Amino acid sequence: MLTKVLADSLGGSSKTLMIVNVVPNSANLSETLSSLNFSSRARNAVLGLGNRDTIKKWRDIANDARKELYEKEKESQDLKQEVLGLKHSLKDANDQCVLLFNEVQKAWKVSYTLQSDLKSENIMLADKQKIEREQNAQLRNQVAQLLQLEQDQKVQIEQRDSTIQALQAKMKSIESRLSEALHSSEDRSALGSDLSNAKAIGDGMDSPPVTKKLEEELKKRDALIERLHEENEKLFDRLTEKASLAGSPKLSSPLSKGPLNVQSRDLVRIDSRGHSMDVVPSSPALAADKTEGTVALVKSGSDKVKTTPAGEYLTSALNDFDPEQHDSLAAISDGANKLLMLVLAAVIKAGASREHEILAEIRDAVFSFVRKMEPQRVMDTMLVSRVRILYIRSLLARSPELQSIKVSPVENFLEKANTGRSRSSSRGSSPGRSPVRYVDEHIQGFRVNLKPEKKSKFSSVVSKIRGLDQDTPRQQVTAGKLREINEEAKSFAIGNKALAALFVHTPAGELQRQLRSWLAENFDFLSVLGDDASGGTTGQLELLSTAIMDGWMAGLGAAVPPNTDALGQLLSEYSKRVYSSQLQHLKDIAGTLASERAEDAAQVAKLRSALESVDHKRRKILQQIRSDVALLTLQDGGPPIQNPSTAAEDARLASLISLDGIVKQVKDIVRQSSMSTLSKSKKKQMLASLDELAERMPSLLDIDHPCAQRQIADARHVIQSIPEEDDHLQEQSHALKPSTDLGFGTETDVAQWNVLQFNTGATTPFIIKCGANSNSELVIKADAKIQEPKGGEVVRVVPRPSVLESMSLEEMKHVFSQLPEALSLLALARTADGTRARYSRLYRTLAMKVPSLRDLVGELEKGGVLKDVRS
Template structure:
């Protein structure tokens, strides 16, 4: 049964199954005019090919118009596109993924089941029409490629069907990928060669097969990708039939009609040409590129033209030639096309078929181009100097968006079933380095957080009346932010410096509350007001020399660390006191005795936990204590992280 008739039958079976599955059999929906028109156009193309007895790969032409809604949509899909499903896609995905050769008895049964699934794929594309061709192909993409790779070792698939499916996907990729529009392929004349040998052995064309991995190179002037010119042609071995009276007499004596014998010889020769063409095409990526880049129906016309030009006797009108001259050209070109199609779909273990290898290379080229495009954008953003908080936020958002897209592409590459691994003969994808862009993004994140804290300081300074302790705490906060600047790149220093300096000028210019008395360090009164701390977190410590003691920690409205603890660890404890704990940066330039003076204003527990034998040791122990306490306060976790990045902590973990 001809392939096209089978496709029509499988198409109808698929439609019946889907209408039953989706419950639409009783109330079918009328197809849209555009879809109906596309389907009719497909049907007319198939009819012409069938009447010409040609099994052309262009029976299912891909729409080559550019996708105006988004570049490179064939590779990077939006979340909506990824989630889009159809009854046909769901059915085919399930059928392809669930196909188990072990459930069939014998080679013929497995081959029949596998080839029917491939025909269903082609039928579904026809049914979808040109308008929805890309959608159905994208939906079943992973299932199709996994199925082909799974069945390749068994050698049960019709390789011409494999080629047709591959061509659909490559043309879909070409239609939606501007990165591939510059590719040029060699003309048909470079793939055909007139043989000087009269031998009919299959080895005549096998020896002339081109290299199995045609290279690609870039013309740096025109930026046009070209197929390697070192392509050997397929040797076509045809000779003019010489009539012999003796052979005619022998045939008559044997009771064989001369016309029947001529058709028998012609059929044998065509089969031989097809087999030789298949051997020539196996693993031939240059020929695969010619197939996918040549418009519908054009390739076979070019083969016919080459045959007519190089074999004069085929161009001479002969009434005694079976089928006429045109018939012979059609038969010969079809034999070559069929052989090439079968060869291009034949796998080369451990790799896949030539079209699959070409699809992998094209996909990698698109991925590489997209990654380079994102790197160029990120590189431009990374060199842009930020002027103010709004500009910083926009730059950070833009770089994060580019980084998100890059990671998304990398994830798709890792899961793309069309890409060949190194073990399968695939080439590695060169991922452009992004160290500079990543460093700028990290710097902008730190800068953005610093500016948010500067904004919070300005907000806190607007409260009236402004206590002396509050003003001092705000200025210390700005000093701490200034100490975080080493975590920024040089390009971000001017913006941070300006914002911190402006905030300091604002705070210093504010009038203090004249009625605010200086705090008495020996007083048990709560100068901060316990009501400022909304939640206390309790930690118990044991230094090994005293009984365990408790320190409660929290945060005030200025995002400062506040502790509540007994004034002394041992009896008489003197009652609880509440104090703001200075940040580690306050101790940076202090001597040992100065630090002891600071600790005397705090509960005794701080001195027991922080004091060491030296100034550096004390700074390290105090940093660890501050980190431990502040990490337990949810409101201070982000500030602690910023202090860690800024190198504020002087303990061994910094």
């Protein structure tokens, strides 16, 4: 059995190791002997023929498997090599895609920048055109009104002339009749009848008094006519003067029809360019219309106000409050006062760090609400005063020009009854004082009427029994007395701007301390050291000062229509001061910039930018005043905001704009002339362009003439120093370039490439990059071939279309063979004329993409070089 099992492993070249396990036990003797015999036979076993064939077969199979495995491994290695090659090709393709994407990104960035610049320039030009149209329309209205006024005056003069002539004819007839009556003594009766007829005709002009009266009348009318003529001449002289100083004059305000009165008209100051810079109107309505512009008072002019949930809620609540939705005045008063208390609570909760932000956020809503509710007289005036003081102090903190204001001390606002004003020596320390006073010393003081108590004998006896001091008189401050003082203080404070300034510039604690000090000094029977009565004497001083302070505070917030409250008037006046100061500051800056002289193009651009920035800020300030709610009081009394004239600055800005344009055109001309030689016509054209720029010099101010003259003279010297040659030689030199090795040995350095993509219907579009070298020649960069292998990018100088005029189709193909294949496919046509036309359009397309070559395209079009000729 074991032999059959191990038949394949026994004999032949196989090595058989047989391990026999024998047991030296007599019981297993037979098994031991049989095992030994089997192992002896197995050692001598020989492999049969069948087993040899099987082994050979399996060896062959193993060899075939080895060969197949080798071939598979070799094929695997080849595939790996191919994959590595494909990966390398893919990496190269990805690198090219990245480079192309970067170029496209740069091109998009440049295109976006150009589009944004073009858009901003279009907007600026549209604004200028709109302004010019408005100015022209206003000027036409002014001229029409002046013509109408002149016609009216002519009609009046004609009527007066006819009246004068009629009167003169009557006078002559009367005089002739009088002379005839004097010379003929025999016709005295006829004289009487003639004189009576003359009286009837001439309204009694035959008598000497009537004659004198007529003469006086005629003199007055002559004087009036002469005055009217003078006024008319002045008006037209002013109009022609403005028209000569500016190309499109604009009058400040329409002139009223009817007889002229210089003293009653609005005073209008007009600058050299015809703009109205300062108007002092004769009516409050005009004053409100003319108060324009300054920086932000609580919020900054350029930054947007930060919004908070509390600010948004308060703004909405203040704007949506409608008194008509409430049933009674009590309900209206309750709602309005709750909103004011919410405003104060929001400012307190915001803290000192965010106080200005919350005030700026709800500023317009608060002032609109107060102005809307003032006629109702339902608001707690103390709350109104506290809100107003918050805004005025916020304005003071941000306006150094207001911090130098000094207010009168509290003693100037107090008087002792029956003794006149108190001249106490005590002075309170008010913050931010300077030598400038806000109010004068002649203000009506508030009279404090306090009298000591007269003690009876019985009370003296009682005081003596109790051991009290009898020499110190006492004042019993009753509730009725306090109410009376409070009402008197409120009446005193209504409309008192000087007292409002005292409250704004002096802290409340300091003001009450000064008030208590004055009361204790002027009413010595209210001893500060006393400790009797209800609350003690110190308590009485506290009650009196509090009653006066509360009355003043309530009066300062009370509005008496058509006037707003005193604090509102003060806020409006302070706002106007700040606006005027800021406008004057911008005026000073603009004046300094306008007086600077520009030496080169960089300084011209810098000065122009600075003046435009100042002018933009001034316009923003003027725009902000129009919407400043703090200035829209019930009745705007007081002077309007002074808008200083910027005529000189505006004229310098216009001159700088013109100078900047001249300098840029000079640079373009110099850049076009940056080549070794110039044709005679080209040189003549450049010099003519410089002459045209020189003719624009009168539009500049005298201070800008040296810079413009220096730029034009330098450019003229550069152009004249370039050698010139005949036009046909110039064209031949251009024609030699494509026939020889075009593009090699020429300048191909380009500062900036512009990418164009031509979709021809093929799977991949043609991409050509174009630019300009220092010689103002068109340079392109594209792949040498369209199909693979493309051969990499080549840079070539493109010949002008005039080079192809005298060439045949084969010569054109030879020229295009040295250029990228994409350009050749785009330009070549079936005929020579078609090729010239297609190449002319292609050259225009590529050159118009390069900003520095656009002028060259215009010149070629004027010269007839760029023509789309079809066969």
